[in-house]
Amino acid sequence: MRVRLGYVAISNVLGKKITSSSNVTFTNYNKILSREKKLEKLQQVGLSNLKALEEILKYNIKNNIHFYRLTSALMPLVTHPDVGYWGHRELFKKDFEYIGKLLKDSDMRVDTHPDEFNVINSNNPKVVENTLSNLTRQVEWFEDMDYKEGKMVLHVGGATGGKEAALDRFINNFRNFPQKIKERLILENDDKTYTAKETLDLCKSLNIPMVLDIHHHNCNNNGENIEDMLEDILNTWKNENLPPKMHFSSPKNENLEGRVDRKHADFINSYDFISFIEILKKFHKDIDIMLECKEKDVALFKLVDDIKEINSQYHWEDETTLIVE
Numbered sequence: 001m002r003v004r005l006g007y008v009a010i011s012n013v014l015g016k017k018i019t020s021s022s023n024v025t026f027t028n029y030n031k032i033l034s035r036e037k038k039l040e041k042l043q044q045v046g047l048s049n050l051k052a053l054e055e056i057l058k059y060n061i062k063n064n065i066h067f068y069r070l071t072s073a074l075m076p077l078v079t080h081p082d083v084g085y086w087g088h089r090e091l092f093k094k095d096f097e098y099i100g101k102l103l104k105d106s107d108m109r110v111d112t113h114p115d116e117f118n119v120i121n122s123n124n125p126k127v128v129e130n131t132l133s134n135l136t137r138q139v140e141w142f143e144d145m146d147y148k149e150g151k152m153v154l155h156v157g158g159a160t161g162g163k164e165a166a167l168d169r170f171i172n173n174f175r176n177f178p179q180k181i182k183e184r185l186i187l188e189n190d191d192k193t194y195t196a197k198e199t200l201d202l203c204k205s206l207n208i209p210m211v212l213d214i215h216h217h218n219c220n221n222n223g224e225n226i227e228d229m230l231e232d233i234l235n236t237w238k239n240e241n242l243p244p245k246m247h248f249s250s251p252k253n254e255n256l257e258g259r260v261d262r263k264h265a266d267f268i269n270s271y272d273f274i275s276f277i278e279i280l281k282k283f284h285k286d287i288d289i290m291l292e293c294k295e296k297d298v299a300l301f302k303l304v305d306d307i308k309e310i311n312s313q314y315h316w317e318d319e320t321t322l323i324v325e
Contacts, residue, residue, distance in 0.1 A: 002286040003277065003322040004243070005300050006067025006109070011056050012296040020053035024076040029083065042086050045076045050095045057099065061106045064318035065297065067288050070112045074141065079134045089144055100145030109242065109288060111151040111186075112138050120177075121157040121170035128173055135181050142184065149242055151186050153211055156194040156202060163194075167202060174206060186211050188247065191219040191262045200229055203236045210236045213247035214276060215292075219260045227279055234285050244285060248273060249292040266294040270306035277314075281324055 010019060022045050032038045053074065060068055077083040089096075103110060118131040135152060142150030159166045174182065188211040189199040196217045203210040212233050217226050237244040250269040251261035268291055280287060293299040300320060307314055307322065317323050 001281060001284055001324045002243075002317065003280075003324065004066045004109070004286075004288045005303070005320045005322070006065065006069065006288060006290045007297045007300050008069045008113075008290065008292060009071045010296055011059055012298045013301075014056065014059055018052050018055055020049040020056060021071040021073040022049055022052075022076070023073050026077060026080055026082065029077060039086060042076055042083075042088075043091060046074075046088050046092060047095070049074050049076075050092055050099070054095075054099060054102065057102045057106075057108065060108060061102070063297075063320070065300070065320050066107065067109045067290065067320075069290060070110050070141070072112055072114050072138065075137070078137050079130070081130070089140060093144065096141065096144035097146065100147045103145065103147055109149060110147070111153060111245070112141075113153045114138060116155070118154060119157040120154065120173050121166045123160045123166075123169065132177060132181070135185075136178075139180050139184055143180075150184060151209075151242075151245075152181075152184050153186050153188050153245075155188055155190045156199055159193050163198070167198075170202065171206065182208070186245070188213050189216050189220070191216040193220070195221050195224070196226060196229060196233070197222065197224050200233055200236070204232070207239075208236070209240055209244070211245050211247060213249075213292075215247070215249040215251065215260075215264070218251075219262050230279070230283060234283055243288050245288045245290065247290050247292055248276065264293055267299045268293055268303045268306075270303055270310060273303060274307060274311055277322070277324060 009021060010016065024041055024045050029038060029041065032041060053070070057068070075088050078085060078088060102108070114134055118134050119127050120131055122128050122131070138152055156170060157166065186209040187199050187203050189196040196212060200210055210233050212226070214226065234244050248268065250265040250267070250272060252263035252265045253261040254269070291300055291303065304316070304320065308316070313325070315323050
């Protein structure tokens with residue numbers, strides 16, 4: 001069993017000066033008087049983000065990090081209704097192609113996690129329309145990279161009108177989305193509304209993959225044992241040319257009475273992680289696990305060192321890929 005570890009967006013080793021998430025607020029954009037200067041500002045920030053992303057990906061390659069989450073803020077204001085498409089696809093065509101080459105040559109897996117205001121099951125048609133626009137832009141990034149494996153992780157959404165009505169809205173809206181979006185969407189259980197069981201049932205009905213977030217399950221469940229659902233969760237990936245993906249994080253405060261802290265800790269509790277891997281071992285499946293913690297890649301490397309110290313029966317294919325017999 002092969003477990004590849006990944007981290008989210010920012011490398012804390014490289015430092016925050018190397019960021020692919022620089023943005024332009026609409027307020028500041030609107031203060032620029034000429035259309036030419038506005039466009040120049042968007043181009044400047046977009047190019048800076050792409051160059052930073054290239055640097056991060058090369059750092060990942062050097063350190064054998066095979067799994068990474070792209071920021072959703074890669075292109076500034078490209079989904080803002082009063083700005084919209086500003087020609088970045090043509091302008092940065094070669095940059096996107098180069099990024100795609102880096103990914104394919106290194107066999108690195110990347111995905112995105114569109115922001116929480118993207119809600120497929122909203123009862124507000126304008127929110128659904130904006131969600132469709134935002135998802136379209138991210139699909140275009142993958143298309144321009146010629147990266148067929150790119151996926152977008154979303155939560156099920158809200159529960160206005162009750163969960164049954166909200167799930168029906170999700171199904172109806174999802175089925176009306178373009179195929180190029182539907183084939184890249186994967187759904188994750190959340191920490192407040194939709195449990196792992198509810199998310200799994202929806203994924204099975206739509207025949208799309210599910211991302212299990214084990215911390216969210218611990219925060220939000222109806223008493224289900226996650227081990228009883230794992231085989232079905234893994235099977236949602238059977239038609240994909242990718243290992244199943246999961247999220248792992250630790251609660252910031254582990255001593256809350258009667259509930260699990262939804263906030264993420266800086267680092268991963270290595271004993272909890274090893275216990276989860278021991279459960280996964282029973283299924284003999286390769287897994288990619290995204291670590292969601294404040295210290296990003298620093299926490300990833302600390303977890304590797306902790307596991308080496310705690311459990312000598314595990315061994316490592318390289319710096320971030322765990323091999324479990």
